[in-house]
Amino acid sequence: MENITLEGSTKTPTVQFDAAKGTxxxxxxxxxxxxxxxxxxLLDWIDTYGKDAKNPTVVIIQLEYFNTSSSKCILDVFKRLEKIKTQGKEVLVKWxxxxxxxxxLEAGEDYQAIINLPFEMIEVEEA
Amino acid sequence: MSGHLEIYDLYEKLERKNIMISFKGELTSELMESILTVVERKLEGFSESATIRKKVFNVLVELLQNLFHHRGVSPLALSSGFSDGDSVIIMIARNATGYSIITGNFINNRDAGQLKQRLEEINAMGAEELKQFYKQVLSNGRISQKGGAGLGMIDVARKSKDKLEYGFIPFDENHSFFSLNVKVA
Known part of the structure; x- marks a missing residue:
């Protein structure tokens, strides 16, 4: 399937969904x-990817800012990924x-509490 | 001459209140982007800590988008006949204790009750309760037609760590002027 590569803008994130690598x-x-x-x-892509997902799938979330309207959509991303896990495949979230x-950090912990996926919290130096 | 005095008067008031940026008029997507860019640069210039910069930016995004999604025709603008139809006001003050992001817009009285209730509910909560409430609304709430997830005010309150200050000034039988002050320190 085709990968998604979106360049970030002042309002939208950089997106790299690679089906072959499972990242x-x-x-x-x-x-x-x-x-x-x-x-x-993005959600549609994950649904299609989920039919033949790599094992494991690694999800990298590295956001500087997100608004509350995105927070709902990010939750939906995780919910679609939960489905892949339900099929017996590993999905790891690197927040x-x-x-x-x-x-x-707290935002990541909020998702961790709601979503049934393993989260790894990664601290990075300020850009 | 009176016009010159009025503009000075307005300028002086804003200056005395330490307003670093203010806008009154119709909010557009492009304008919000410009305001955010300007404020982000200013915050970098003030060499604020990353924590404060991010909080101010986040609160500003949320409040701007709230104004944008809930903009409605201003009854004052209608009565003047020349002003922008859906005029709002937003200001950022910077003083010794931190930042204040202040907004004002007209709302329908039928929406005012629900908004007031939500704000009272939020102000009655401590940090941990707000966190639980946020998670609850995030996992159960649906995105409304206006794009809001009902999370905006909760998120803003969590970032502020202070009580939200707000007021409703009755304008006519259908409208009130809603003002909100969110402090970040």
């Missing part, structure tokens, strides 16, 4: 006014946060 990365900032419009193709960014 899904969302990096940068996610603050669009209409997040559903942005995330719908990145910058040193001192307690809010971003």
């Amino acid at each position: 899904l990365a969302i990096r940068g900032r996610s603050i669009p006014e209409n997040s559903i419009e942005f995330y719908t193709p 990145h946060y910058e040193t001192d960014d307690e809010d971003m």
Whole structure:
């Protein structure tokens, strides 16, 4: 299947979904006014990928900012990934946060509490 | 001459209140982007800690998008006949204790009750309760037609760590002017 490669903008993140490698990365900032419009193709991609997912699938989330409308869409991303796990395949979420960014660490922990997937919290130096 | 005095008066008031940026008018997507870019650069210039910079930016994004999604025709603008139809106001103040992000917009009285209730509910909660409430709304809430997930005010309150200050000024039988002040320190 085709990969997704999106260049980040001032409002949307850089997206690299690679089906052959089984890596899904969302990096940068996610603050669009209409997040559903942005995330719908990503969710559709995950559904298709899920039919023949790699084992394991590694999900890299490295966000600087995200708005609450994106937070709902990010939850949907994790929910689609949960389905892959239900099929007996491994899915690992690597949640990145910058040193001192307690809010971003906490945001990761919020998802970790809601979603049934293993999360690894990775601290990175401020860019 | 009175016009010159009025503009000075306005300038002086804003200056005395330490307003670093203010905007009144119709909010567009492009304009929000410009405001965010300007504020982000200013915050970098003030050499604020990354924590404060991110909090201010996050709160500003949320409040701008709230204004944008809930913009409605201003009854004041309608009565003047010349102003922008859906005029809002947003200001950022910077003082010794930190930052204040202040917004004002007209809302329908039928929406005011629900909003007031949500704000009272949020202000009655401590940090841990807010965290639980956020997770609850995140996992159960649906994105409304206006794009809001009902999470905005909860998120803003969590980032602020202070109580939300707000007011509803009755305007006419259908409208009130809603103002909100979110402090970040």
